[in-house]
Amino acid sequence: MNAEINRRIDVAQAQADNAREILRREWLITNGLGGYGSGTICGMVSRRYHGLLVAALPAPFGRVVMLNHLAEHLRLSEGRSVLIGGEESRTAGENGTQEHYVKEFRLEHGLPVWVFEAWGYTIEKRLLLIHGQNTVHITYRLLSGQDSAKLELCPSVHFRRYEHDVAEPFVSGYSLLINERRYEIATAGLPYALRLYVSDEKACFRYEGGQVREIGYQTEADRGYHSRGMLWTPGAFTMDLRSDRPVTLVASTEDWPSILAIDPASALAADVARRQRLVSVAGPLAQSDTAAELVLAADQFIITPAGRVEDTARAKAGGDEVRTVIAGYHWFTDWGRDTMISLEGLTLSTGRHHEAGWILKTFAHYIRDGLIPNYFPDGEREGVYHTADATLWFFHALDRYVETTHDRATLRLLLPKLVDIVEHHLRGTRFGIGVDHTDGLLRQGAEGYQLTWMDAKVDGWVVTPRRGKAVEINALWYNALCLLSGWLRAEQGEDAARSFEAHAQKARDSFNRRFWSPDRKCLLDVVDGEHGDDPAVRPNQIFSVSLRHPVLDESHWAAVVEKVRADLLTPVGLRSLSRDHPDYKARYFGDLRARDAAYHQGTVWAWLIGPFIDAWLKVHPEDHAGARNFLHGLIEHLDEGCVGSISEVFDAEAPYTQRACIAQAWSVAEVLRCWVKTEPTAPDPAPPPAADSAQ
Incomplete structure (x- = not known):
């Protein structure tokens, strides 16, 4: 097998060539159960079907969007921050042009990888769905810049069947349960919680009481469906990134023993080995x-x-x-x-x-x-x-x-x-x-x-x-x-x-x-x-x-x-x-x-x-x-x-x-x-x- 099965997209160049056309390029990763993660390669959420974790749950639930979105902020000195990833991962520069921080998207052995560049920092993000589980690993690593960088992650949810309207109201309020470094988001009517965990024990969480914000879905608008929906955000995780110490946010509907059974580095190595076997056979x-x-x-x-x-x-x-x-x-x-x-x-x-x-x-x-x-x-x-x-x-x-x-x-x-x-x-x-x-x-x-x-x-x-x-x-x-x-x-x-x-x-x-x-x-x-x-x-x-x-x-x-x-x-x-x-x-x-x-x-x-x-x-x-x-x-x-x-x-x-x-x-x-x-x-x-x- 070719040791490097890669496909690379220069996102910055593609956006410069045709900013709207880049929204038509998407990524997909699956878990062998029917569950998946998917979105646009530039970070925009454009479909009702997009999400970092669309879990395949037993009947009668089927596929449910559990982790809809993750806003990624690079925290700078003097209290400044920049949103490098997410549906708003673009800001107006001094000359009024749009500044884009997603520079590259690639597939390595079929697994999605992004590279962000902002304010002298280069950060890599990798996504992995554990095969046979409704579990996603989102791993960040500092590639260049100063010795470390602070990254803030804000998860957003709207638990719903994946084909349901994005304007569907919340069935009931969401609750957040915190037990040491383990976090669970739950709602009435769904017997499955979204469990969150950060691999870095020094990471901290800022609870914000549960915020609701509106998000637009451009492809749904193009297809004649409701295109505005609400997401619920419990707060934000903050972590230090270093070149020698990747940090992983884990999101899952599995029980805690299953979630913690394998560390992120071992999980990635196992999945790459599985993919190598697929090609070899x-x-x-x-x-x-x-x-x-x-x-x-x-x-x-x-x-x-x-x-x-x-x-x-x-x-x-x-x-x-x-x-x-x-x-x-x-x-x-x-x-x-x-x-x-x-x-x-x-x-x-x-x-x-x-x-x-x-x-x-x-x-x-x-x-x-x-x-x-x-x-x-x-x-x-x-x-x-x-x-x-x-x-x-x-x-x-x-x-x-x-x-x-x-x-x-x-x-x-x-x-x-x-x-x-x-x-x-x-x-x-x-x-x-x-x-x-x-x-x-x-x-x-x-x-x-x-x-x-x-x-x-x-x-x-x-x-x-x-x-x-x-x-x-x-x-x-x-x-x-x-x-x-x-x-x-x-x-x-x-x-x-x-x-x-x-x-x-x-x-x-x-x-x-x-x-x-x-x-x-x-x-x-x-x-x-x-x-x-x-x-x-x-x-x-x-x-x-x-x-x-x-x-x-x-x-x-x-x-x-x-x-x-x-x-x-x-x-x-x-x-x-x-x-x-x-x-x-x-x-x-x-x-x-x-x-x-x-x-x-x-x-x-x-x-x-x-x-x-x-x-x-x-x-x-x-x-x-x-x-x-x-x-x-x-x-x-x-x-x-x-x-x-x-x-x-x-x-x-x-x-x-x-x-x-x-x-x-x-x-x-x-x-x-x-x-x-x-x-x-x-x-x-x-x-x-x-x-x-x-x-």
């Missing part, structure tokens, strides 16, 4: 600088769900562990579709094979009526099921897992569930999901539901309903039938596979007859829809080529790939709709309704670059260099948005501004997977099965 092709960064970014999404105690008990009884995937930060939980699409990149490309198996078995437990959950609401124990494709992606994920690990035992364990899934689809199951036996194609759709991955809905308006027979649903259906028949043949013999092969062949024949448009040289997006066939040019057709078992006749592969390249490809992924469609939206911005109206109507999705590259290499099997070139815009994006990670979506036109979730699981997973796949030393992929075979 990922294999040689994932240990280059870029790939190693993506391996660490991938780690942020793989969690042990803190609130689902029953899952943990059940898994441990069977000798396993519980793992799931956070679909995106800040606001997504674990989604079935996103998990199955991401599984290969997040776990198999990173050598985390056991966790891949645990994730598959966790979701298999929740199969109901032939469906895996669409998602698990935050703070809930049960999932919701309105999805037509997540279950079909489950077959794809299992296929990638078995090919990589050769774990036939897990396959045999899950095989009865796979048969049950397909039989439910053949009979028909929830939400109008079922096979039309006249042509063998899978249809889906129920009034008021959005069942495909194009699932935007606001105020009862389903933006892209796609009811009927959707192109990617049927590509996935055919792939699932082929995989199941192959597995059954290997495990149980030819007779067990025969009927599923017949269903696959019927679906394939109908697909090529119904979806191919000879005039337009591409595929329809939906057939037998609410308003007939839909000829919209969308990226969904790429799955007819990219999956292990391509449903499309090979003679049409090149035409479909070229149509997607010409109409939908951008430097950061694929557009969700071609420019010539009347519903095309070039930008994803504004309030919720405006954003959802654009979500799948042109907006670029980073994750789609993965299946596009898969399809490209089937048509151009020798062009690994060209395939890698499709990733370069997303690699450059690692300096933007959430530094070191990849956003959910981008505007459909230049400059392709990043939007929505600042870090998305399937974006990271697919870029990492394809970066490894297109390494010059990567082994050639296995040839695809014959296009005219349902095997």
